[in-house]
Amino acid sequence: MNRRGLLALAAGAVSGLLVRRPRAxxxxxxxxxxxxxxxxxRACIGCFRCAEVCPTRAIRFPAGAGLDxxxxxxxxxxxxxxxxMACTEACPxxxxxxxxxxxxxxxxxxxxxxxxLDRKACxxxxxxxxxxxxxxxxxxxxxxxxxxxxxxxxxxxxxACVGCGLCEEACPEEARAIRIxxxxxxxxxxx
Amino acid sequence: xxxxxxxxxxxxxxxxxxxxxxTVIGTPFLAARMADRTWPQWLFVGATGAARALGLELLDPxxxxxxxxxxxxxxxxxxxxxxxxxxxxVLGRFFCGWLCPYLPLLAVSNAVRWGxxxxxIPTLDLRFPGWLRFAxxxxxxxxxxxxxxxxxxxxxxxxxxxxxxxxxxxxxGLGGGATVLAAVWLFDTTVSRAGFxxxxxxxxxxxxxxxALSPVRVRRAPAACTDCTxxxxxxxxxxxxxxxxxxxxxxxxGRCVASCPxxxxxxxxxxRRP
Numbered sequence: 001m002n003r004r005g006l007l008a009l010a011a012g013a014v015s016g017l018l019v020r021r022p023r024a025x026x027x028x029x030x031x032x033x034x035x036x037x038x039x040x041x042r043a044c045i046g047c048f049r050c051a052e053v054c055p056t057r058a059i060r061f062p063a064g065a066g067l068d069x070x071x072x073x074x075x076x077x078x079x080x081x082x083x084x085m086a087c088t089e090a091c092p093x094x095x096x097x098x099x100x101x102x103x104x105x106x107x108x109x110x111x112x113x114x115x116x117l118d119r120k121a122c123x124x125x126x127x128x129x130x131x132x133x134x135x136x137x138x139x140x141x142x143x144x145x146x147x148x149x150x151x152x153x154x155x156x157x158x159x160a161c162v163g164c165g166l167c168e169e170a171c172p173e174e175a176r177a178i179r180i181x182x183x184x185x186x187x188x189x190x191x
Numbered sequence: 192x193x194x195x196x197x198x199x200x201x202x203x204x205x206x207x208x209x210x211x212x213x214t215v216i217g218t219p220f221l222a223a224r225m226a227d228r229t230w231p232q233w234l235f236v237g238a239t240g241a242a243r244a245l246g247l248e249l250l251d252p253x254x255x256x257x258x259x260x261x262x263x264x265x266x267x268x269x270x271x272x273x274x275x276x277x278x279x280x281v282l283g284r285f286f287c288g289w290l291c292p293y294l295p296l297l298a299v300s301n302a303v304r305w306g307x308x309x310x311x312i313p314t315l316d317l318r319f320p321g322w323l324r325f326a327x328x329x330x331x332x333x334x335x336x337x338x339x340x341x342x343x344x345x346x347x348x349x350x351x352x353x354x355x356x357x358x359x360x361x362x363x364g365l366g367g368g369a370t371v372l373a374a375v376w377l378f379d380t381t382v383s384r385a386g387f388x389x390x391x392x393x394x395x396x397x398x399x400x401x402x403a404l405s406p407v408r409v410r411r412a413p414a415a416c417t418d419c420t421x422x423x424x425x426x427x428x429x430x431x432x433x434x435x436x437x438x439x440x441x442x443x444x445g446r447c448v449a450s451c452p453x454x455x456x457x458x459x460x461x462x463r464r465p
Contacts, residue, residue, distance in 0.1 A: 008322035009329040009400075016333020021340070038339060042261035045254045046344030047241040048357045052222050053232060057361065061354065065367025070344035070354070090232070092241035092250060093258055094267055 021067070027182035028073040029163070031059050032081060032110040033088035033096040043095035046070020050087035050096060056080065058165070059087060074112060076165030076180050081112060083139060083164050107140050112163030113180040115144075115156040121177035124151035134167035134178060197449030200458075204444060207289050211239060215292040215353050219360035238353030239290055240344075241271075249275055251286075252401060253394045257343045260336045276401065283402025287388060287395050287428075288444030293348040296372075297388065297427065300380040317383040318429065321440075324389070324396035331393040347394050348375055348387070385427040389440065399439040406460050409437050409447060415455035422447035422456060432456055 027037050031050050034040050050072050051059040058079040059072045074081060085101040099109050119125040124132075130152050135145045143160035145167065147153065154167075168178045215238040221230065236243045240251045248271035255272035258265060279286070288294075304314050335342045344350050351368040358366045375387045388395055409432050422432040425446050430437045432447045448456045 002321075004320075004322045005325040005400075008326035012326035012329025012331075013333035014329075016330040016335070017337045019334050019337045021338045039262075042339045042341070043258060044344075045241060045257060045341045046350060046354060047237055047254075048219075048354050049237045049241060049243075051361070052219060052236060052357060060363065061358065061366070063364060063366045065345065065371050067338065067340050067345070069367055070341060070350070086232075090236055090243075092237065092243075092248060092268075092271060093254070094265060 028068075028071070029076060029113045029180060029182055031072055031074060031087045031096055032083065032085060032106075032112055032162075032164075033091075033099045034112075035095055035097065040095050041068075041071060043093050044071055045093055045095075047092060048072070049090040049092060053086040053090045055084055055086065056082055074165070074180075076113075076168050080165035080169040081163075082166075083110065083162065103139070107143075107160070107162060110162040110164070111183060112165070113182050114158040114163060115161050115167065116179045116181045117154065117156055118177045118179075121175050122153065123172065123175050123177075124149075124153035125177075127151065131172065131175070133170045133172065137166040137170040139164060139166065197445055197451070197454075197456075200445040201449045204289055208294060211290045212292050212295065214242070214244075215239060215349075216356045216360075219357040223360040223362075238349070238356075239286075239292060240347075240350045240353060251349070251394070252276055252279055253343045253347060253397050254341070256332065256397060257335050257341045260332045261339060261341065279398055279401045279405075281402075281405060282407055283405035283439060283443055284395060284398035284441060285402075285407075285443040286398055287392075288442030291349055291394075292352045293375075293388070296352075296376055297379060297385055300376055301384065301427070303380050304384060314380065315382050317386065319383070319386065319390035324391060324393075325400070327391050328393040328396035328400070343393060346371065348372060348392065349394065385429075389428050395440075395442075403439045405439070407443060408459055408461060409441060409443075409445075410457055410459040410461075411435055412455045412457070415453045417453055417455075419452060421450050421452065425450045 030040055035043055048061065051061065056079045058074050058076060058081050060075045061072055062068050083106050085099050088096040088098045099105055123129050132147060132152050134154050135147050138145045140160055140162055144157055146155045146157065148155050163180050165180045168180050171178045214235055218235055233246045240254055242249045250268060250271040252275055255268060258268060307314050331342045331346065351372045355365055355369045355372060358364060379385055379387050411432055416433065418433060420433055428440050428442055430441050445458065448458060
């Protein structure tokens with residue numbers, strides 16, 4: 001490369017460095033093991049390997065061509081994460097930190113999002129009967145979903161929840177009371 | 192040391208390219224059709240940007256450098272990044288001529304250019320200054336650092352192609368990456384022959400930069416050369432082997448060597464260019 005090429009490289013880099021990003025409002029649900037927002041976007045090269053190996057096809061990519069086009073997100077409403085950890089094993093850059101598919105490690109380290117319960121829609125909470133489906137499917141168990149009262153109404157404990165979305169998927173069609181929300185929204189008081 | 196046998200090289204190149212395209216386009220389709228996704232994942236996962244082949248991890252230098260500017264040195268990535276970097280140091284911009292999955296689209300683009308010419312419809316063939324691709328590379332890397340988003344994933348044709356193939360295979364529609372890809376193809380077809388590869392692709396610029404001292408060069412034996420210009424015409428990247436003007440932009444595809452009617456061109460291994 002000649003001097004002009006070097007100058008062009010430097011000029012391009014400087015003008016690139018001047019770009020400022022509009023702050024994204026809401027976070028997305030990222031695959032398990034994802035680094036914190038900010039770090040994740042820096043590390044993810046959009047190679048789609050996580051989606052390629054995902055057995056439930058829960059990992060998707062945005063359809064557009066914007067800044068987030070290369071970032072995988074979870075479509076838990078359509079398909080829950082079964083916590084197989086194949087995506088963390090496939091990620092080439094560590095944007096998804098490797099977590100072995102051991103129940104204890106998964107329960108301790110995976111934090112995809114937090115459960116948000118709409119008590120008006122939930123069958124036991126709204127007095128429409130006993131349901132318990134969310135508690136049955138929860139891979140973490142009582143630490144994450146506690147059943148309370150005579151109607152066995154679910155009480156979620158966000159700090160123990162891995163955010164896999166199995167409860168969201170299992171929640172009866174007429175209720176659809178559970179939603180896994182990005183943890184950042186929870187911290188801002190979204191739950 | 193020189194290497195003739197241009198045809199053998201071309202057969203080898205086509206084989207390698209076919210394998211690359213099969214993995215970029217074929218494996219997502221294969222994966223999508225395996226209900227339980229239990230294909231041997233050590234054999235192959237991913238595409239050219241970040242491939243795992245036969246248990247070996249390989250990372251495209253543009254991706255390695257992108258992560259480097261966004262997050263600093265990640266020791267965990269060195270095993271995947273360094274072997275590829277060394278290969279580029281030795282072979283220069285060979286990825287563009289041997290592995291890039293955009294090459295078939297470029298071949299179609301060239302064929303369409305030729306067809307339009309036959310029909311009497313003019314196509315532009317603008318040439319841009321040599322520094323432009325380095326400015327683009329600088330912009331992509333600077334923007335990656337400033338925005339905290341890997342921009343290469345959004346503009347680099349191999350990455351776009353791989354993601355589009357994945358979307359198609361999984362029935363998710365083509366997505367915005369395919370639009371960018373279509374724009375690149377239209378640019379190459381109507382504005383400048385292989386103009387994106389030559390003057391805008393950040394990957395091509397990085398490979399030229401890293402491979403500037405590559406000892407693998409196209410050399411001409413002036414005594415055998417008849418100045419027929421076939422080599423200059425066949426080159427997608429505007430190199431001029433006939434007048435010994437071949438620089439780091441050469442993708443080592445060897446089409447000039449294979450097309451030379453008198454065998455005056457060959458690949459040679461040598462030290463720094465005089």
